Amino acid sequence: xxxxxxxxxxxxxxxxxxxxxxxxYTATGYPSLFWYVQYPGEGxxxxxxxxxxxxKGSNKGFEATYRKETTSFHxxxxxxxVSDSAVYFCALNQxxxxxxxxxxxxxxxSS
Amino acid sequence: GAGVSQSPRxxxxxxxxxxxxxxxxxxxxxxxxxxxxALGQGPEFLTYFNYEAQQxxxxxxxxxxxxxxxxxxxxxxxxxxxxxxxxxxxRCASSLAPRGSSNQPQHFGDGTRLSxx
Numbered sequence: 001x002x003x004x005x006x007x008x009x010x011x012x013x014x015x016x017x018x019x020x021x022x023x024x025y026t027a028t029g030y031p032s033l034f035w036y037v038q039y040p041g042e043g044x045x046x047x048x049x050x051x052x053x054x055x056k057g058s059n060k061g062f063e064a065t066y067r068k069e070t071t072s073f074h075x076x077x078x079x080x081x082v083s084d085s086a087v088y089f090c091a092l093n094q095x096x097x098x099x100x101x102x103x104x105x106x107x108x109x110s111s
Numbered sequence: 112g113a114g115v116s117q118s119p120r121x122x123x124x125x126x127x128x129x130x131x132x133x134x135x136x137x138x139x140x141x142x143x144x145x146x147x148x149a150l151g152q153g154p155e156f157l158t159y160f161n162y163e164a165q166q167x168x169x170x171x172x173x174x175x176x177x178x179x180x181x182x183x184x185x186x187x188x189x190x191x192x193x194x195x196x197x198x199x200x201x202r203c204a205s206s207l208a209p210r211g212s213s214n215q216p217q218h219f220g221d222g223t224r225l226s227x228x
Contacts, residue, residue: 004153034216036219042221043115043202043219043220043221043222044154044202044204044219044222045219046216046217046218049216089153089154091153097159098144098146098156098159098167098170099144099146099154099156099204099217100156101153101154101155102153103151103152103153104151104152104153
């Protein structure tokens with residue numbers, strides 16, 4: 001069945017450091033891929049998405065590229081801020097079905 | 112409101128009691144999903160509605176769990192005879208388009224934190 005695997009955390013960075021959170025997936029067909037973020041005390045928010053191979057999703061300085069050849073959707077940001085501290089979830093679905101999530105990666109950014 | 116609203120935000124109850132969790136989706140959203148999230152895990156699918164029709168309940172763990180969306184808007188997830196293992200964050204999401212159509216994103220509420228004593 002379909003599944004998502006993302007790197008285990010926590011990831012601890014200093015402000016302005018480069019961020020990569022790895023995400024790989026297993027799926028039949030052509031899923032859509034998502035990154036959701038959960039800030040402390042808040043609900044899940046959609047951060048970015050990509051719906052087909054080679055698409056790049058981007059938002060708030062974060063980027064992720066849908067790589068079908070490596071079945072990956074790694075999240076990157078060139079310069080993190082303290083306000084980026086949150087839990088990040090990689091997820092997939094197909095044709096509007098239920099999302100399948102990874103376990104989440106906690107990011108902690110210090111000044 | 113503009114977003115998905117869930118209530119209560121926190122629920123603490125004794126084992127054996129029934130609980131009802133409410134989800135008010137974004138106005139006009141056709142699809143409604145329920146997920147359960149254990150500590151340190153990602154959300155896991157429970158059930159799905161398209162308008163008022165429950166079209167997939169394959170994720171409900173057992174027959175103590177049920178859900179309804181009688182008028183195609185507000186949904187209630189009910190857990191009967193609660194057990195300690197039911198303790199989790201219960202999340203609701205809604206989406207503009209029906210399942211199987213163009214892939215509209217799912218918008219989540221803040222969740223209900225359920226604790227069974």
